[in-house]
Amino acid sequence: MDAVPDPGHTELGPPVYLDHAATTPMLPVAVEAMTAHLGDVGNPSSLHASGRAARRVVEESRETIAQALNCRPGEVVFTSGGTEADNLALKGLFWSRRDADPARERILVSSVEHHAVLDTVHWLATEEHAVVELLPVDARGRLDLAAYRDAVGRDPASVALVSVMWANNEVGTLQPIEEIVAVASAHGIPVHTDAVQAVGAVPVDFAASGVDALTLTGHKLGGPYGVGALVLRRELSLTPLLHGGGQERDIRSGTLDMPAIAGFATAVEHAVKAQPEYAERVSALRDSLIGGVTAVVPDTHVHGDIDHRLPGNAHLGFPGCEGDSLLMLLDARGIECSTGSACSAGVPQPSHVLLAMGCNEEGARHSLRFTLGRTSSASDVEALVAAIGPAVERARGARLP
Missing domain, CATH: 3.40.640.10 (Type I PLP-dependent aspartate aminotransferase-like (Major domain))
Structure with a gap:
């Protein structure tokens, strides 16, 4: 009997997990x-x-x-x-x-x-x-x-x-x-x-x-x-x-x-005792992620308050993409992220949060949430930065008539 492949591992190795806001690994x-x-x-x-x-x-x-x-x-x-x-x-x-x-x-x-x-x-x-x-x-x-x-x-x-x-x-x-x-x-x-x-x-x-x-x-x-x-x-x-x-x-x-x-x-x-060190380390990773992605895809923009935000959150908009398509393209490369709340995932609708912030429906659909946590590392950020350019290019190409 053939072995059933583990969906959490691809030929690229263990997944790069960038969805800590949904669930973070147990300590x-x-x-x-x-x-x-x-x-x-x-x-x-x-x-x-x-x-x-x-x-x-x-x-x-x-x-x-x-x-x-x-x-x-x-x-x-x-x-x-x-x-x-x-x-x-x-x-x-x-x-x-x-x-x-x-x-x-x-x-x-x-x-x-x-x-x-x-x-x-x-x-x-x-x-x-x-x-x-x-x-x-x-x-x-x-x-x-x-x-x-x-x-x-x-x-x-x-x-x-x-x-x-x-x-x-x-x-x-x-x-x-x-x-x-x-x-x-x-x-x-x-x-x-x-x-x-x-x-x-x-x-x-x-x-x-x-x-x-x-x-x-x-x-x-x-x-x-x-x-x-x-x-x-x-x-x-x-x-x-x-x-x-x-x-x-x-x-x-x-x-x-x-x-x-x-x-x-x-x-x-x-978590509370480690919070100061956690916030310092993870916010530095987040800033590196945002800087790396925007360098590769220059028209990427950040949603949310830059000065008053969670240390591990990078919510990015990619004009010309469907967020769901971009998510699956990244997933195929072993990078796991989210289009928003995991509690409403699977329902293709624009984010009520982004709509409330003044985004139009297209803008509310072209975004991804990358969230870092205790187990995140610089190599996770590097993997995303390496994958995001080709993924965005393919996602935009899929929308062309």
Whole structure:
């Protein structure tokens, strides 16, 4: 029987992985922490010795994450990942705030949010009659603060919550969280931020930021898949999505995945401690990538905020190309990247982020996202620079009549 070829390896060797924003490899210390408990027995909610031992691992992990993010341990609510945490924050806060005051029916979110946020508020608008307002951004992808102030000031008593991501998953732009919180807090409006891309990449301090709820997940920072957290201020009332055993302060019922939580906490601790060195090294690689690609393809342009962006993000536009075609041409050469969010990959449509930033449909289709991480190297950048010229030439040729 013939061997089945490994799709992750070509005749060119192992793939050059430039899609760390989608998922980054697990840290060895996180793998060790997780696997150390895979054989353990004991439900963290059980009262016997094995259950107490499992609970101890969970609570020590909670304390580790709290210390890394500067929050209280009781504010860390474990979830299955970023999407669940976003849903819990947005639905839970909206229901709780509206129940307390039926006038609070407005939700303000930026127009460049991840679909985990946008689809959730769309559902709330359709099924729960929420009034959703998408806040504009500028050409760099930064929130239009004047428009935001106007939206809040128009009728602050009707705003249930505000949600603006810490860092954009497509173009890497960092949002002015401090200013966003200042406007909302003046009217007692809670602020949620999706910080999935930010934790471990840029400094994230929950208490200092003033946000009321913050989403993070394991697989974006070197932890396992399927585990994340919502950091939620204890003073804030939130209606749960799941009902059952009353775990996680009765906010998120369900048996806790103790081994994954142990790996997650180890990854958070390591990523946050290593963040300064990580950012310095990876941003230098990113700048080298942008410089090398633009030297080969001079009309390449960068999307996003040059001065306020994630260290590993290079979102580049290639006029005259279809992003999907260019991606597959690079993939054939063993170089893996993305046209945008992996959560909506496979659907050939222009990026809502780029459209919100003012790009036309053609401009929103001709772009690729290259994201670097802990395992990235100069040789990865060199491989891309060597491949990008012929790939762009072929992609442009394919569009000729």
